[in-house]
Amino acid sequence: MTVTVLLFASYADLLGRTTLGLDLPAGATVEHVLSEVRLLPGASLLPPSPLVAVNRSYALRTTMLSEGDEVALIPPVAGG
Amino acid sequence: MTVTVLLFASYADLLGRTTLGLDLPAGATVEHVLSEVRLLPGASLLPPSPLVAVNRSYALRTTMLSEGDEVALIPPVAGG
Amino acid sequence: MIRAAVVAHPIDFAAMVSEVAHEGNGATSMFLGTVRSDHDGKDVTGIEYSAYEEMATSEMTAILGEARARFGVEHAAIEHRVGSLDVGDISIAVVAATPHRDACLNAVRFIVEATKARAPIWKLEHYVDGSREWVNAGSGNR
């Protein structure tokens, strides 16, 4: 299945991109996405446990993904 | 000595006036003013211990007065 | 700057926000009191506010000074309107601006509550049935 990964702010700067398509095995979780992202150049500076959202809601590392899901890595927020 | 008494809101309605000049003996206190005011028609409906201000600051019943002081009886406030 | 006033004209809260603006401030908090259409179940048509104006001004100025001492608020303003107000009209506006948010949020609450408790201001409510009543603080007008 295919999921779209979104990167923002400092994470987008680190990885030099704002979006990424990933092909994952059925039953893949958020953890799988993080493992794939860590293979990218620049990913060594990501924190050990970045916040993640799936389809615009905060999610766990164990959250199961489905075809077409939008998975976002959320840097420390600083709104206001 | 002469002091000016100011009445506001419900107290002005009760006593039918907003101001009153009083001639008091030297050394008179807020208590003297209250005693004089209680002689006015309508004063029986005043509360036993109305708030009083002297020269625009809240004062005690024992506060001593001076010539020309402005003594105000302050009904329960309801600003905002 | 701090400024307190009793005014007889409509309150321009946007102008007050501009007044407390300062490039060192990252947070502005405001409170508006408005005339409600009901009070303790009675239909209100309007409120006549009156004040011991000189004392109300000096009491509100003192309250702003206390807010400065307690919360470090250097930029704050308060206006209380007097006269005949209709439903929806603004009776009181308090604004405060500070570098960080806690100070201005706390200060505005303090200023509003102290003003309601201490400023010599009164309101005569007019009801749909033609009756009028002096409102007693604490009788449901929080």
Place this chain on the structure above:
Amino acid sequence: MIRAAVVAHPIDFAAMVSEVAHEGNGATSMFLGTVRSDHDGKDVTGIEYSAYEEMATSEMTAILGEARARFGVEHAAIEHRVGSLDVGDISIAVVAATPHRDACLNAVRFIVEATKARAPIWKLEHYVDGSREWVNAGSGNR
């Protein structure tokens, strides 16, 4: 009504106050966040705000719903601006109106704090020396 939005234009807080007005409300509370000229001692020339807009909007909408459940706030709005802001520009505005004052004062504080904690929004500060830095929440930007 409750309404949350991420906007790319200057925030019109007076319009938001009008938006939450209702004749049953006697109290309106507002918070504005503005760009400060300094942050942890560094001179700031401006801030670039960015957001995961769809999620920020849904998260802020959820926060307004929580404020309704907790404080009974039926009329509230929040706007967060994105893009390049100068010192003094408004980055966030929260307004809430309720019958009595405690509810709107508490609700505005809750909404501001929850939004800062949860909405996926980031700021890149630009300093006088030409450097830029992603601001980490909790590093002095309360």
